[in-house]
Every structure is written in structure tokens, then in C-alpha cells.
Amino acid sequence: MGIDVAGFTDDQGTKGVWDNFQCKHYNKALAPSQVYLEFGKMIWHSFQKQFTPPRKYYFIAPQGCGMSLSRLLRTPTELKKELEANWEKYCKKDITSTQEIKLEGDFKKYFEKFDFSIFDSKDPLDLVTEHKQTPFHAVRFGGGLNPRPEPLAPPNMINTQENNYIKKLFGVYEEQIGQIGLTAQTIMQHSKWARHLDKQREYFYCAESLKNFSRDNVPNGTFENLQREILDGVDHLTYATYANKLTCMNTIISQAGSLALSANPLISVVHISDKNGICHQLANDDLLDW
Template identity: 45%
Template sequence: MTASWKDINKPSSPHTVVTAAQVTNGPVIPPQQRLLTYSPDEWEGFVEEWAYYCLPAKYKHVQRFSGAGDMGIDIAGFADEKRLKGVWDNYQCKHYDHALRPGDVWVEFGKVIWFSYSSEYVAPRHYYFVSPRGAGTSLSRLLANAAKLREELIVNWDKHVKDEITTKQAVPLDAALRAYVDAFDFSIFDAKTALQLVDDHRSTPVHAARFGGGLRTRPASEKPPQELAATESRYVTQLLGAYGEHTGAVVTDPSALSVPKLKDHFRRQREAFYEAESLRVFARDSVPPGTFESLLDDIHGGVIDTHDANHADGYEKVCAVTKAARDMQITANALITCTNPKDRDGICHQLVNEDRLRWTQS
């Protein structure tokens, strides 16, 4: 056989212009693919996040069992106060370098059978296997066929289950236990896919921090109601005082503002405050705790020198400080990709509400 040689052709160019983000971060890896790269410790961290943020809305209590004597329970979601004696679901977390096989989990089926048979707990309403690669083909077929799963568990009991349930004793499939197995509802068993886990996790405030991909679209902010809300009391009082310093007339009610420029300014400041409040809510649901507070600190640090400088009156001070906030270069905070100039004005008023800034001296 004669070898042939040929030149290496130039690879085809990208169909689009390469962006700075692509050069910095490389190709986007879908979250479910990223899960496959996790070490056992990283998987444990992800599962803890998922359980903490995603399960409490479904249950009265969520607890994790660990160590010897866990009776085959990993993460338990309790639907009522009876806990293990009431309605509950079990999430059994596994980490292997392959999709789950029947041989990986025969003993887990056996534990649920044995400990519910022994009245240690009521059999769970649902039992989910949770693993980065999900259930393989063989296990998935058994999970979809309760009768076949029962049959195969019985066949594998002596080899894979009897001596593995507990270190205290062997658990042979005697007549009484066999009758319990025959009556047991095997349809409770199922497996979560990586895509299901990611979809659950997507609604948490830590999703973007863990998987990247940017923040979800920020919804439109509320428009200020006609009546002032209790949360506006402090910054509005300070604003009215600033207007009074500017006009030389005491202003205690927004309806008393007669100067068109100030009336329009007041309207814009309320809109900005509500914009910033909507950002606060968005941050609560979209980024890790402390991210919004860090943005407040950044704004405060950027405007405090302007705030402390001499100004002709309170109104001029408000204008100077909010302009300084809008002009700031903030690049590190995760929220900066979805903020706008109004947010920065509004954050200044939030800082007034927190008594970290003042528009007047009184």
C-alpha cells in the first residue's frame, strides 16, 4: 500500500466576527454539559444549591441525611409535619463516571424496601435518583416498568442486596419480606435528568454565577403610584427640603411644587427610585445575595466626595450627586449589564433612605 501526501488546507473562518467575550471566555458550554465535568465535591456543591433553592417551595421541610445509618435517605422533602411517618419524597444523589446502571442502585431499592418494611419510615411518595449523567438505558427501562423492576430486584436480591442493606445483619428475602415486595408500589422510583436539574436551577439567584451565560431579561419596572408609598417617606422629605433651599420657600407636599422644573425633577426622581427598587427585586431573584448591596456600596463610594463638597443648595447637590452616579465607570458588579442611568439616580435615593446620603442638613 502506497502512502499519499497532501497539503493541509486552511481551516474555514468563523461565519461571524469573533467577539471580545468569545476570546476571553471561550465557547459557551451548556450547563448540562458542564455538570458532566464536575468532580464529586463540585457535584455535591451543586446538589446542595439545587436542594436549598429549588425544593423548599414544594415542601414544608427539606433535610439532608448523611453518614452511617441514613437508611437509604439522602435529601428528604416532607409534605407534612409527620415527616418520615407522613408524606415525603426522597432524592438519592449519586456521582459516577457513567449513567446510572441497575447494578449501581440495587441496594438503594433494597434499603427502601427493608426500612419501610421494618417501620422505620413510611415508604416515600416519590423516590428520585439524582446524578449528572442521569439513568442509563437499562435502568430507565426498569424505572418505566414497575412490574419488571420488581421482578429484576427479586432476581438480584441475594447477589446485590441481601448483605449490603446494613452492616448489622443480612436481609434474606424470606416469605414475609417477599410478600411485602410483591405488594410494594415500584412506580415511586424515577430519575431526574441533568436537563431537569438545570431547568430547576435556572430559576435560582445563583444560576448565572455557577454556569455563566448572562442574566435573564430584566422585566419592566413599576410606574410610581399616584400616592406616595411608605418606602418613599425619607428620600421624598429630603427632596422637598432640597427644593425649599433652592426656592427659598418651605415645601412640605409635592402638590405644592409650583416651579415646572422642580415638578418635572420630582417626577423623574420618583421614577428613578422605582426603577432602582425593581432592580433590587430582580437582583434578589437573579444573582447571589449581596450583589445588589455591593452595587450600592460602589455607587456610594463613587459619589461621596461630590456629596460632601460645597453646593449652592440641596437641589444643586441632588443634581451633582446623581450626575456623578451616572458618570461612574462600574465594570465588576454582575448587575451592571442590566442597569440603566435611572437605576443609578434611584440608588442615590435608596442611599438617602438608608441615611448614607442626605440632600439637606436638616
């Protein structure tokens, strides 16, 4: 019925607000004679209430639209006039295989009131530019990801979302210092471990920044796949016996930093700090422990 790709804006589908993308694959720019029938299909089938006329109707073609068709698309009144003049030749017998569609009666009235300004085109280069703004571009076409912003800086106060991995870090420090019940305040009395805590929080927030970056630049689930790869890469180390919690943590985080993760689309922007931070994210989710 003249719909190749329908873009819905609500759950009403083609009965609501939607856009139509009519795709043509020719080795030359589109001419009016190649698409008169497509105009006719859209008007006839919407008259038949098969769907609501779309908000916009775009022609998409590798070579774009030629000058004649582009001129008509820019001038809806002229497009309407030309389609009516060419209806007999291009539309009447070809809209359906079951009947001839004559431009007369109630359908002619519908034709006269139809909003021809919905018809437009998209240049292939414009399509690519728009696609670059989506999370799917780099994965499909390559060319690298968008520049990654500077990582988030840890807030001065420990956030509640950090509680679990911080608790596990304090377990490491308590064992090293020989003091139980450490808090964010009392750890400051031990400058070495206070610095260590600051660095681990930097790693965690670096990984959180990568997670946020992934939402806008790669398909859903890509960052989670990266976490899963790292977990798989260190899992065997979680079954070993260690002299203390610090050795356990350092061994696992060191292994994560050395993993070659060439299959993940994010790999071009992943740093060792991210891999370290992902270990703390996994610890935060109780998938790793020291």
C-alpha cells in the same frame, strides 16, 4: 441509608413529605445492576422506620439512566419483580455491614406493598432547565440573567413608601425656590422642579423594579450588596461641604452613576437610572441625605 440529597417540604424532615435525590457519578448511563442496592436500602431502612418513604426518589447521573433501567422505572411492577429476582445477589449482604437482609417474613410483606412508582430519574438537561428558573443559576453557571422586565412606572400619587426621600427632595426644591412648606400639589406651580421630581421618582421606581427582579434571579442579598457598594462608593462625598443641597445631591448621584460595579451578579442588567434610584432608596432609608 440510600439518601444523598433530601428535599424537605415541611419541618418534619424525612418523617414528613420529602423527595430523595440519589446521585451517581459514572462515565456511562446507569444500569439496573448498579442501583439494585439503592432500591434495597430505601425499602429496608424505611421498613426499619428510619424515615418515611419519600414522595419521589430520583436517580441523578451525568449520563442519565440507560434503556434497561429507564424501562424498569417506567414499569413499577416490573421493577419490583426484577429487584426481588436480584435481591440475593445485590442486596442481601450489602445493605448493612452488620447483618444479612433476607427478603422474608414481615419485611417481605412490606416489600410487596411498597410503592415502587416513587422511583424515577431526572435527565441532566432537565436539571439544568429547572435550575435556570432559580435565582442561583446565573451566579453558578454564568450565561447571563433572564431578560429584565420594563421598570415599574411611578403611580400618579406619591406612595407612603416614598415619603422620606420625597421629603428630602422637597428640601432641595424649597432651597432653590425660596419657599418653604412645598407639597406635591404646590410643586406643580414650578414646572422645572415638578419635572425634576417626576424624573427622580422614575429613578426610584427603576431601582425598585431591579430589587424585585433580583428576588427571582439572583441569590438573596445580592441587591442589598449592590446598594452597599454604591453607598461605599459615594460615602466620602457625604463629608464635603456644598454650596447648597442641590449641588450635594447632584454630586453624590453623579458619582454613583460613574461607579464600576463589576463584582455584583446584577451588573449586566444595571442601568444608570438604577444607580440614581438606589441613591434615593438609600436616602429613603436615611443612609444618605442632601
